[in-house]
Amino acid sequence: MNHLIRFKAFQQQVTLSRREICREVFTHHKKNITIKREKTLDKNLLRIFDAALTISNRKGFKAMSMRDLSRETGLSMGGLYAYFSGKEDLLEMLLRTGRTTIQRILSAHVDPVLHPVSKLRVAVQTHIFLSEVLQPWFYFSYMEARHLAPAHKAEAKAGELGTEKLFQDILEQGRSKGLFEVLDSLLTASVIKAMVQDWYVKRWKYAKRNVGVDQYASFVISCVERLCLAQSERQAHAELYAGASGTMVE
């Protein structure tokens, strides 16, 4: 059984969850939010997020002024402070929201898959596809997490190590069943993560080269399998990535 799907199909499953994002924000930041009506809150919060990510990903969060944000959202400077208590609070809000959303969707896709070989593929593919759907969030998190206050930075690092642990666990599970051959599951998980991250960090590069997300995902999967699969398994799966550099069967 092959759990891999194409990006288009994946996209249709996850784009809807924006409402859920707002609920998540509210539970963690209600003390700094003075807006009462839920409908107003949701609408403007999403505008603020969109605008903040757009501007920050262009010029950096620190360089984004409240005037920029006011102009881009259509809200006044004073009005913005009804949604967060200050820039630092906004930064934390954006990073926490991104982190929890990503983890939630990732788990939802990966957890149900049981066989280590499939699970590894699904984890890699879902991570890449998700980073495509939520590209601004991923890029922002990657670039701005280091500017958090120490306490919140620790949470961000824990999240980072968490997704790495996800890969590591799959590798060890597969190794114990004789499916994988890895020297060091922790370092292997690290390089898998590095390959996966390159997609959203260096997006300009792949755009320039006309490398699409389906192609990149299947390429990384082929690399990962070449790195991890035991000899016997590699031959069994060989035909799946042998010639197909651009496509992956559904």
Place this chain on the structure above:
Amino acid sequence: MNHLIRFKAFQQQVTLSRREICREVFTHHKKNITIKREKTLDKNLLRIFDAALTISNRKGFKAMSMRDLSRETGLSMGGLYAYFSGKEDLLEMLLRTGRTTIQRILSAHVDPVLHPVSKLRVAVQTHIFLSEVLQPWFYFSYMEARHLAPAHKAEAKAGELGTEKLFQDILEQGRSKGLFEVLDSLLTASVIKAMVQDWYVKRWKYAKRNVGVDQYASFVISCVERLCLAQSERQAHAELYAGASGTMVE
């Protein structure tokens, strides 16, 4: 013949080149530098670089104020402007200097090696070792290049693509000789670069885990060879990385 060395030996070869760095800066930025005496220039320029990298890598270049820089260097605010015309000029200076220095040293180590298999290993190892010696420069370049003005950003991107081309050329050279088996040399070069970069971008992670630079370099080399080497070559080299997760023969 094995061209790989340990990090300690590598370090002794390259730490000296700080003077050369200053000469490089001067040729590109003399129009903005009012200092005449070479000795004063060199001494203070290096102080400024050290300080700017330290502060920026902690809080970001944008967040570093001239007052911060003044305090850290011991120079006055006014005095600083004898070495560069403004913050933007300083940013450009730091990035250009890092880029050219890195390329110079990388070429010096990689170019003399002719056999593709050795060349690939040396390229990977040198890149990782160099990023260890010049860690603040690499990290700064990685994080701040996006804040350059468009014209200079193009140069930075070109540099990035240049080192990737270095890997790609080695791969194609080796492929044409039947030493490597790679589906897509460009994408393979990309993921190699991603693995190499993880060392200096996520340094905190490896420090926490007590993974040293020799260990990381040899691990990445083993991954790269597993990804690239043709079946025949892989068996020939198997003993070099089979059990040794931490060391690489000199």
Place this chain on the structure above:
DNA sequence: GTCTATATACGGATAGAC
């Protein structure tokens, strides 16, 4: 709930003394 106007601080850059 959202706006305009403003308080207050901090930023980069420079003028002019030594």
Place this chain on the structure above:
DNA sequence: GTCTATCCGTATATAGAC
């Protein structure tokens, strides 16, 4: 060549009108 003192723009945040 380097320092001190200062200019002036822009930043965040808030007070109070509507």
